[in-house]
Amino acid sequence: MTIPNILTLGRIVLTPLLVWLLLDGKLKQALVVFFVAGMTDGLDGLIARVFHQKSKLGAYLDPLADKLLLVSSFILLGHLNLVPDWLVVIAVSRDIIIVLGLMTLMFHQINVEIHPSFLSKITTLLQLLTIFLVMSTPYMLLPDWVYSILFAATALVSVGSGVQYMLIGFSLLGAFRANGRE
Template sequence: MNIPNLLTLLRIILTPVLVIFLMQGSYSKALIVFVVSGLSDGLDGFLARTLKQQTKLGAYLDPIADKALLTSSFLTLAILGALPGWLTVIVISRDCIILLGLAILSFMSISFEIRPAFISKVTTMFQLLTVLMVLMVLGLTGGGEYTGMYLIYWVTALVTILSGLVYLIRGIRLINRSQ
C-alpha cells in the first residue's frame, strides 16, 4: 500500500459521506467533500507518476473510485431534483454499456488492454465540472436554477455520448479482429 493508493481509498470512503451530506441537505459540506475528493484524484495520479508508485491495484481502484463518486453524485443529485434526470441516465447508461462490452469481450475470451481514450478523460472532467457547478449553486447560493447550467449539461451529455461511441467502436473492432 502506498500514498497514491491510500488517496484513492480515501476517495472511495468519502463517496458515501458525500451522499449522506446531500441527503441531509448539507450542500456546503457536500461541496467541501467533493472538492477534497477531486483534489485527491489529481494528487494520487500525480504522486503515482512522480514517485514511480504506479501499481496494478491503483490502476483498478482509481477508475472504480471515479465511477463511484460520479455515479453516486449524479444519481443523488437527480433524485433530489438538482440535476436533470435525462443527463444522469446518459452518464450511467454509458458506464453500463462500457461494462457490458467488457463482459462480452471477456466471455468471448478476447484479450484487450484497458486504456482510457482521450475523450474519456474529457468526459470525466466535464462530469466532475457539472457536479461541482451544481454543488456550488446549492452550497453557495442555497439553490435556484441558472440558465447557464444548461450549457454545461448539454456539453457533458455530448462528450459522454461521444466517449461511449468511441468505446463501442473499439469493442466492435476487437470482436471483428478476433473472428
Template sequence: MTAANLITILRFLLVPGVVWALLSGRVDWAFAGFLTAGISDGVDGFIARQFNQRSELGAYLDPMADKVLLVSVFVVLGFMGELPLWLVVAAVTRDALIVCAVLLSTIMAKPVAVKPLFVSKANTAVQIVLAAIVLGELALGVNLGLVREVLILLCGVLTAASAGAYLVPWLRHMTGNGEGAARSG
C-alpha cells in the first residue's frame, strides 16, 4: 500500500460526505469536499510519479474514485433539479455501458484493451468543470447562467461522442470485424 493509494482511498471516503452534504442542504460543505477531492487527485498523482509509487492497484483505483464521485454528484444534482435529467441519465448510462462491455468481453474470453480516449478525457474534464461550477454557484450564491448552459450542452455532446467512440470499436472487437478494441476512461 503506497501513500498515493491511501490518498485515493480517502477520496472514495469523501463521496458519502459530499452526497450527504448536498442532500442536507450544506452545499458549502459539498463544494469544499468536491474541491478537496480534486486537489487530492492531483496530489496522489504527483506522489505516484515523483516518488515512483505507481501501482497496478492505483491505476484502477484512481479513475474509479473520480467516477464514483462524479457520478454521485451528477445524480444528486439531477435529483435537486440543478442538472437536466437527460444529461444525468446519459452520463450514468455511458459509464454503465462501458463497464458492462468490459465485463462481458472478459466473461466471453475476449478481453478488451482499457485505454482512455481523448474524447473520454475531454468528457470527464467537462463533467468535472460543470459539477464544480454548479456546486460553486450554489455554495457562493452566484449565477453563471450562460456558462452553465454551454457546459451542459458540451457535456451532452461529448458524452454521446465518447459513448460512440467506445461502442463501435467494441462491437467490431466482439464480432471479429476489425482490429479495434474498446477502451475505457
C-alpha cells in the first residue's frame, strides 16, 4: 500500500462524512471536509509522480474516489438548491456514462489502461472549483454572474470530456470487433 493509495482511501472515507454534513445543513463544516478531500486529491498525484509510487490500484482508486466525492457533492448541492439541476444532471450523467463504458469494455475483456485526458483533468478541476465556491458561500458570496459563468464552463467541459471518453470507448470497442474477437 503506497502513500498515494492511503491518501486516496482517505478521500473515499471522507465522502460519507461530507454527505452527512451536507444533509445536516452544515455547509461550513462540509467545506472543511471537502477542502481536505480535495487536497488529498492533489497530494496523492504529486507524491505518486515525484516519488514514483504510481500503481495499478491507484489508477483505479483515484478516479473512483473523485467520482464518489464529486457525484455525492453535486447531488447534495442540487438537493439543497445551491447548484442548478441541469448542472447536477450533466456532472452526474458524465460519470455514470464513463463508468458504464468502462464496465462494458471490461465485460468484453478489452484491456483498458486508465489515463485521464487533459480535458478530463480540466473537468475535474472545474467541478472541484464549482463545488468549493458554492460551499464557500457562508464566507464569500460572489455575484450571480460569476456563478452563471462557472456553471456554464463546468457544464461545457463536462460534456466535452464525456464525449471524448465515449469516442475513445467506441474506438476501443470498434478495434476489438474489427479483430474478430467478438
